[in-house]
Amino acid sequence: MFREVAQLGAELDRLGGAALGARTPSRVALLFDWDSWWALETSDGPSRLVRYQQVVLAYYRALWEAGVDVDVVPVTADLTHYDVVVAPALHMLKGDLPQRLEEVARRGGSVVATYLSGRVDEDDNAFLMDVPGPLGPLMGVRIDEWDARGPEFTNPVLLQAGTETLEVASQLLFELVIPQGAEVVGTYRADFYAGTPAVTRNAFGEGHGWYVAAGLDQEGVGWVVRQVLAGHGLSGRHPEHPGLETAVRVAPDGTRLLFLLNHGEEPVEVPAHSGGVDLLTGERVEQGRPVVLEPCGVRVLREDG
Known part of the structure; x- marks a missing residue:
């Protein structure tokens, strides 16, 4: 020593x-929200097995392995200087955050959201609209239902971009997505929702909103993150x-x-x-x-x- x-x-x-x-002049931001952590893990459902920190760390690891500089910032941070904003498990939406995320995409950036996002407001009250709440227009999806399973259950997800395909695993939570203008990037391969969307990309303004509806494994998270970064020429050295x-x-x-x-x-x-x-x-x-x-x-x- x-x-x-x-x-x-x-x-x-x-x-x-x-x-x-x-x-470090980063063009990528990862949102970390203490209130979403608290609200999600004290919630009775849909799954008590999902841990906010683990979800955030999976996306941080994907960014780190891609070799890009990234700022970990609170949801109150100024987002005007970022081309990519990753917001995993953003369970609670506070204040004007939905509008600020829309502005990122409107000017040509990309916003990545995941399952269990946009469920409650800053007072932990459910929105009087379909999940993902105020993020719906940006993501171009509506969550019809969800399937929460134990860790022993795995549903394969087929990811596709152009001619590139990759099959990965997903666990714990599987949202059933109804596209509202979004294109399908990944689909479930098993169970009653086989063939339905698991990952989507929605054109919004000059940019995109990406929605990951399943608990993808690290390989799957890395694939999605690399696709988003590549769209902005942000692949690491x-x-x-x-x-x-x-x-x-x-x-x-x-x-x-x-x-x-x-x-x-x-x-x-x-x-x-x-x-x-x-x-x-x-x-x-x-x-x-x-x-x-x-x-x-x-x-x-x-x-x-």
């Missing part, structure tokens, strides 16, 4: 003040290496710092997207040349302007 602490201290000393005041974390921070003087962190147990070699200097080693990195990171290795590249 002392060795690792000493190594970290040495790296911070070499980095110096280069990252002081630097910020090295999505083929999900264990390689990348983050860009911009210093007050405009200097761009690229952080590369290998969380895996094997070395990783990737091509440099841009030239620069590794602030930890002083090594010059040329664009297109391979960059090697040992297990738990770190690089901090000051990119060429």
Whole structure:
């Protein structure tokens, strides 16, 4: 332990003040709502097995593995600077949030919502309209019914984008969707609702509202997230290496710092997207040349302007 602490201290000393005041200019936001967490998990249904944190973490992990910079923000945050807003299990809708989410899509962005969204208002009273409540126009769907099952039950979901198809698993909660203008991206494969929509995309303004009606496994969540990001040219620098974390921070003087962190147990070699200097080693990195990171290795590249 002392060795690792000493190594970290040495790296911070070499980095110096280069990252002081630097910020990450993210175009992706993940909404986290404490009140939805509380209201959902104290609700009597439709499933006491769904945990808000686990749902949010699944979508955060998908964004992290895609290699994009993401801000985790409250539902009161200013959303005007984001191209993609992901709002998992947004059980409670407060204030003007539905309108602000619509504005994200209207100007060309994408909003992703999931099952158990738009069920109650800020006083935990059910909306006098079909689920997903005020999110209905943005998502282009109406939830007719839902099927809550134990963890031993799995319903396959077939996802499709163009000629690309992928079958994944879903568990715990399965909403029955009636499209109200939305196109179907994924369908259930089993039980009485086989062939009905499980994932939809709705054109709204210049953008889209995506609705995930089932508890997709991590592979399925990752697929949906990558489809949304690709529509905005937001795929990460090295999505083929999900264990390689990348983050860009911009210093007050405009200097761009690229952080590369290998969380895996094997070395990783990737091509440099841009030239620069590794602030930890002083090594010059040329664009297109391979960059090697040992297990738990770190690089901090000051990119060429």
